[in-house]
Amino acid sequence: MAQFINSTDTLVTDALDGLLRTQPLSRVDGYPPIKVVHRQDFDSNKVALVSGGGSGHEPAHAGFIGAGMLTAAVCGEVFASPSVEAVLAGILAVTGEGGCILIVKNYTGDRLNFGLAAERAKAMGKRVEMVVVGDDIALPDLPQPRGVAGTLFVHKIAGHLAEQGESLETVAAVAREVSAAARSYGVALDNCTVPGSDKDDRIPAGSAELGLGIHGEPGVQTIRFADATSLCDTLLSTLFEGQDEGDGHVLLVNNLGGTTPLEMQIVLDVLLRSALAPRIRSVVGPASMMTSMDMHGFSLSILPAKAQWLIALQTPVAVNAWPGCSHTHPIAITSMPEGMHGEAALASHDADMAALIADSCSAFIAMQADLNALDAKTGDGDTGSTVATAAKALQAATTELPLADTTALLKAIGDRLSISMGGSSGVLLAILFSAASDASRSGNTALVSLRAGVQRMVEYGGAALGDRTMVDALVPALDELLASGNVQRAAVEARAGATRTGAMVQARSGRSAYVPESSLKGVNDPGAEAVARFFEMLATRKDTVG
Numbered sequence: 001m002a003q004f005i006n007s008t009d010t011l012v013t014d015a016l017d018g019l020l021r022t023q024p025l026s027r028v029d030g031y032p033p034i035k036v037v038h039r040q041d042f043d044s045n046k047v048a049l050v051s052g053g054g055s056g057h058e059p060a061h062a063g064f065i066g067a068g069m070l071t072a073a074v075c076g077e078v079f080a081s082p083s084v085e086a087v088l089a090g091i092l093a094v095t096g097e098g099g100c101i102l103i104v105k106n107y108t109g110d111r112l113n114f115g116l117a118a119e120r121a122k123a124m125g126k127r128v129e130m131v132v133v134g135d136d137i138a139l140p141d142l143p144q145p146r147g148v149a150g151t152l153f154v155h156k157i158a159g160h161l162a163e164q165g166e167s168l169e170t171v172a173a174v175a176r177e178v179s180a181a182a183r184s185y186g187v188a189l190d191n192c193t194v195p196g197s198d199k200d201d202r203i204p205a206g207s208a209e210l211g212l213g214i215h216g217e218p219g220v221q222t223i224r225f226a227d228a229t230s231l232c233d234t235l236l237s238t239l240f241e242g243q244d245e246g247d248g249h250v251l252l253v254n255n256l257g258g259t260t261p262l263e264m265q266i267v268l269d270v271l272l273r274s275a276l277a278p279r280i281r282s283v284v285g286p287a288s289m290m291t292s293m294d295m296h297g298f299s300l301s302i303l304p305a306k307a308q309w310l311i312a313l314q315t316p317v318a319v320n321a322w323p324g325c326s327h328t329h330p331i332a333i334t335s336m337p338e339g340m341h342g343e344a345a346l347a348s349h350d351a352d353m354a355a356l357i358a359d360s361c362s363a364f365i366a367m368q369a370d371l372n373a374l375d376a377k378t379g380d381g382d383t384g385s386t387v388a389t390a391a392k393a394l395q396a397a398t399t400e401l402p403l404a405d406t407t408a409l410l411k412a413i414g415d416r417l418s419i420s421m422g423g424s425s426g427v428l429l430a431i432l433f434s435a436a437s438d439a440s441r442s443g444n445t446a447l448v449s450l451r452a453g454v455q456r457m458v459e460y461g462g463a464a465l466g467d468r469t470m471v472d473a474l475v476p477a478l479d480e481l482l483a484s485g486n487v488q489r490a491a492v493e494a495r496a497g498a499t500r501t502g503a504m505v506q507a508r509s510g511r512s513a514y515v516p517e518s519s520l521k522g523v524n525d526p527g528a529e530a531v532a533r534f535f536e537m538l539a540t541r542k543d544t545v546g
Contacts, residue, residue, distance in 0.1 A: 001193050008196040012055045012077055016062060023320075025065055028089050035082065036090040037062045038072035044096020047162040047171045048072065051103040051155060052090065053110050054079040056194070057214060060290040063321035064152070069159035070103075078194060078293075079215040081109030087117035091128060099127030099168035101175060103154050105147025106134035129172040131158075135182040135301060137238070138211025138220050148214050149254040149290040150182030150301040153313070156322065160312035181304055183243075185211060185235050188256060188297025189225060192216045195293075210234070214256070214292045214299075228263075232270045239302050240276055248281030250313060250325065252301040257291035259298055267298060272328055280328055281305040284313065287323035345408035353403040356541070357394065363537040364391035367530055375526040383526040386422055390429075393420035406446050410453075411437035424461070425470075425527065432457040451478050468504040470527030473497035477535050491532075491539035498532035501525035 005011050013031050020027060020037065028036040042048065051061045052074030061073035074090040076082035091100050100121070104114045111132060118128045135150030158175040187210050193199045200216065203209050208231055212219035225231065243249070251271065255264050264286035272280065282305060286298070303309065313325040364387045371384030394416055402408035414433030417426055436453030440446065454474055463469040477494035481487065502524040 001199065003193070003195055005195060011195055012075060015055070015058070016075060019062055023065075025062075028093050030086070030089055033083065034086045034089050035075040036072060036086060036093055037065060037075065038090070038094050039065055039067070039070075041067065042071045042094055044094070044098065046098040046165055047168050048091075048094040048096070048098060048100040049103060049155070049159055049162055049171075050074065050087075050090050050094065050100055051151070052076070052082055052087070052114075053105055053107070054081060054215070056192075056293050057290050059288065059321035060152070064155055064319055066317060066319035068163045068315065068317035069155050069319050069322065071100075071162075081107065081113050084113045084116045084120070087114050088120055091117060091121045091126060092124075095121070095126050095128070098162075099129070101158060101162075101168065101172050102128065102130040103151065103158065103175065104130060104132050105151055106132050106144055107146065110147075127168055129168060131172060131175040131179055133179045133182070135179070135184040136211075136213075137183050137185055146213060148184045148186065148301070149252060149299045150179075150184040150303070152252060152254075152284070152289055153182050153250075153301065153303045153309075154178050156317075156325075157309050157312040159317070160315055178303065178309065182301055183239050183303075184252075184299055184301040185239050186214070186219075186254075186256065186297060186299035187231060187235060188212055188219070188295050190258065190296035192257065192293035192295035209297075212297070214290060216292060216295070228266055228270045229274075232267060233274055235300050236271065236274055236276045239300060240279060243302070244304075245279055246304055247307070248279055248305045249302045250282045250284060250305050250310065251280045252289070252303075253283060253285035253287075254290055254299045254301065255286060255288040256295040256297040256299060257288060258294040258296040261286075264298065271300070277328075282310065282313070282325050282327050284325045285323050287321075289321065289323070345402040345405060345412055347400050348402045348404035350403040353409070354398060357398055357401075357403075359537065359541060360534065361391040361395040363534060364388060364530065365395075367533055371526045371530055374524060374529060377523045379526070382423075383425070383530070386425060387530055390417055390421035390426065406449075407437055407440040410434075410440055410446075410449065428457050428461045431460050447478070447482055451482060454478060466504070468501045468525050468528075470525065470531050472501050472504075472525065473528040473531035473535075477531065487535070487541075488539045491535040494532040494535035498524050498528040501528045 006014055012035060016027065016035060016037060024040050025037050026040050028034055048071040050072045051070055053061065054076045056078040062075060064070050065073055071094045072090045074082045074087050102114050102118055104110050114130060118130050121128045131154065133147035133151045133154055134145035136146040136148045139145060154175050157178050158171050161171045161174055187208050189208055190203055191200050206225055207222050208225040209219035210221045210223060253268055268286050368384035368388040371387060372381050375381050375383035397416060401412050410433050414430045414437065417433065418430035421429065432453040435456035436449040439449035439452035458464060458471060463471050465472055465475055473494045476497045477490045480493040481490040502522050
């Protein structure tokens, strides 16, 4: 997979320099073998916190340097421990009378290299303590559990105490206590891509891998992936197993690098609606904090919400990568403003109209996958989903509609579409039905009213025949229906109009206007295709219009 890099040889130093150009940080003059970044404003009389490890986990670790968190970070190559010399340089660069604490994730290379550097620094008269974090519970029988995102709890709490001027012994003791109490568990739908290497596509489609490492190591179990809710329930139940409820817990929600912000917000919502949600007192994230390159996954970490730890976690710091620690609370809801849609018409029943709406909604829902695939060739791939969402909302509200009153029904449909159907299509169709309702109120038939609504939609939307939009199918179909009253002939016109859009290589309206000619040729406009399929459905029915 192509990546935005210059060379794998300079990948880490290039990235660090990008960070240094905008942050109040310095680096030790030792590139490329020694990659140490540190605060410019550290106080040598206070305890220095030094962490680090392999790169590829950004923003960890250099992104957490700042007052109240790390003093320095020692960076290795991607997924590789930094050398003993690099760690020693980091210790010597920031350690003064206050001493230094090395916060190390529990991997053999990190333990050995940081440990030997600590011994060499001690031999030089430096006061150094080392805290090894092993918060991963994926391998419960492993005598040396891995250090993962729970390390950030140690960074923040120890950093807070160091900034307050606590002694080396006090900060180290609390850091070890936090490390022992933190628990983490991760999951992914796809593995990461290491620069310069082929991707290991070991996770089958439709599956999720539990307990995989932050370097892409295989997980402990592969399960069928159904949805976010069941997956989060599995993770939470495992994390909280055997844990005392106490004063509750802090939950850290960490993006492993390739999960979209939208997905992470959904994950957070699921977590805070779960059966174990009452035990979650505060949340850190969701955010990318300790990633695994572009891994499509996330990890959860929990820590008992002890009063002093909570104060430390919630104290603000001027560190961009730290997302803050927030209390959980119920969703606040305000009433819908008065006058949004006027006075709602009373529901009424009409069996024929109910059947027509039911068939129409079913037809639009059935188109979802095909329209999305079509739209993906010329747009953002969501036309089918947008149409289906609106159809489902209308389907669910059918019994609340004034089915026996054409004027009121047209307005009600327009109101529903304006709420449930996103994008410009929703607005345009809401205009169509609202204008059709106005025309119907003047005594026009349903067909005449709908044609007037289309005209108003064209006026506001700016699209005309030949502009490669749904208008190219909708106008010929309605005009034929008005002229002949024949639904089958209207369906033929709609299909011809949709087909013509496939030959139009220049769109003058809609999202396709931003797409090059080569992408448009031979591809029907998805809106026009939806109209054609709708009329083809109507052609199979009787007495559908009037």
